[in-house]
Amino acid sequence: MKNQRILFARTPSGLPVPEDFSSDEVAVPAPGDGQFLSRTIWLSLDPYYRNVMKGSQIYADRLKPGDPMVGETVAQVIESRHHGFEPGDYVAVRNGWQGYALSDGSGVRKLNPAQAPLSTALGVLGMPGLTGYAGLIYLGEPKPGQTVVVSAATGPVGSTAGQVARLVGARAVGIAGSDDKCRYAVDELGYATCVNYRNGELRAQLKAACPDGIDVYFDNVGGDTLAAVLANLALHARVVLCGMIEAYSMDKPPAGPFLGPIVGARATMKGLVVYDWVHKQPEFFRVVSNWIREGSFRYREDIADGLANAPGAFCRLMRGGNFGKALVRVAPESI
Numbered sequence: 001m002k003n004q005r006i007l008f009a010r011t012p013s014g015l016p017v018p019e020d021f022s023s024d025e026v027a028v029p030a031p032g033d034g035q036f037l038s039r040t041i042w043l044s045l046d047p048y049y050r051n052v053m054k055g056s057q058i059y060a061d062r063l064k065p066g067d068p069m070v071g072e073t074v075a076q077v078i079e080s081r082h083h084g085f086e087p088g089d090y091v092a093v094r095n096g097w098q099g100y101a102l103s104d105g106s107g108v109r110k111l112n113p114a115q116a117p118l119s120t121a122l123g124v125l126g127m128p129g130l131t132g133y134a135g136l137i138y139l140g141e142p143k144p145g146q147t148v149v150v151s152a153a154t155g156p157v158g159s160t161a162g163q164v165a166r167l168v169g170a171r172a173v174g175i176a177g178s179d180d181k182c183r184y185a186v187d188e189l190g191y192a193t194c195v196n197y198r199n200g201e202l203r204a205q206l207k208a209a210c211p212d213g214i215d216v217y218f219d220n221v222g223g224d225t226l227a228a229v230l231a232n233l234a235l236h237a238r239v240v241l242c243g244m245i246e247a248y249s250m251d252k253p254p255a256g257p258f259l260g261p262i263v264g265a266r267a268t269m270k271g272l273v274v275y276d277w278v279h280k281q282p283e284f285f286r287v288v289s290n291w292i293r294e295g296s297f298r299y300r301e302d303i304a305d306g307l308a309n310a311p312g313a314f315c316r317l318m319r320g321g322n323f324g325k326a327l328v329r330v331a332p333e334s335i
C-alpha cells in the first residue's frame, strides 16, 4: 500500500496554478500508541488554503515546500491503537491532501453515515455551514421582513446564510457570478432574487433588487462587491465580514473600500471567525439537519474525482469556477 500525497511546492503568485503543487508516494505509516490510521475518502477544498499558502499568520498551519497540503477530510479508520476509535469508524479529521494519515484523535469528530451523507460533514453540516448559520444568526441578527444580501450566494457558506435568512422570515437577496448560479439561488435555495455581478453595474442592480436598502450584508467576497453593497445600506444595517476571497490571491492587500456609508447608515461591521462559534455546533446540527430532512434546505456539491485532480479543482475554486461545495472524492466510502 502506498500513500499518494499532494505537496505544497511554492507560494503562488496571484491566482494559484497546478505548478504550485507537486506530488509523491510514500509508505503508509503505522500507528503508534494512542494513534489511529485512516484512509481519506473526501477532501474539502476551501478558499482559506490560499491564505495558508502565502503564510498568513492567522492560521495555525505553517507550510514549507515539500509538506503535504493541509485540509479537512472525511476518512475511515483502518487501524487503531487509540482506545476511542475502531477500524471501520468514519471520522472528520484533518488528513490533508493525502490518501492515508495518522491522528492522535484531537479535534476529530465521529460521523454516522446513517444520519447524513458523509460528504456533508465538510460542507453544509461542517465548518462552512456553521459559518453561514452562526454568522448570520448571531452577528447579522436578521429580523422577519428585513433584506439580507449574501455574496458567493450559492457556495457552502453563502447558501447556508441565504437559506437561514429565508427560514427566519427575512428577504434573502443573492449575489453570484453567473446566470446559472442565480437561477439555482432563486429556484432551489429560495432567494427572493439574485443579481449576477457580471451583468452590469452591481451598485445599480442592488438598488433595484433592494429598494428599501440592505439591512444585513453577509460578505464572502470583499472588494468591489463590498463597496457596491455599502452604497445601498439601510439605516442601522449590520455588515458581517466573513471572507474576502477576492483578496486571497493578491500579493499586496487591496486598497480598502470607502467606509463613508457606514457612518451615514449608523451601520455596524463585525468580523466573523467560525471557531468562536463552535459552542453553537449542536444547535446548528439540530436546526439545519431538521430543515434538510423537511426538504426546506438544499445543498449542492462540486466534486472532482481522484487526489491527482485536487490542485486543478482548487485552482478552479479560487477563480470562482466551482458551483457548490468544492470536494475531492479521494476513495470510495466503503471497500
Ligand code: NAP
Binding pocket: 046, 047, 048, 127, 128, 131, 151, 152, 153, 154, 155, 156, 157, 158, 175, 176, 177, 178, 181, 220, 221, 241, 242, 243, 244, 245, 246, 272, 273, 274, 275, 317, 318, 319, 320, 321, 322, 323, 324, 325, 326
Ligand atoms: P465558495 O462560496 O465555494 O467560494 C468560492 C466562490 O466565491 C466562487 O464560486 C465565487 O462565486 C465567489 N467569488 C466571488 N468573487 C470571487 C473572486 N474574485 N475570486 C474567486 N471567487 C470569487 O466558498 P465557501 O467555502 O462557501 O467560502 C465563502 C467565503 O467564506 C470565503 O471567502 C471563505 O474564505 C469564507 N469563510 C470564512 C470563515 C470564517 O470563519 N470567517 C469560515 C469559512 C469560510 P460567484 O461566482 O457566485 O461569485
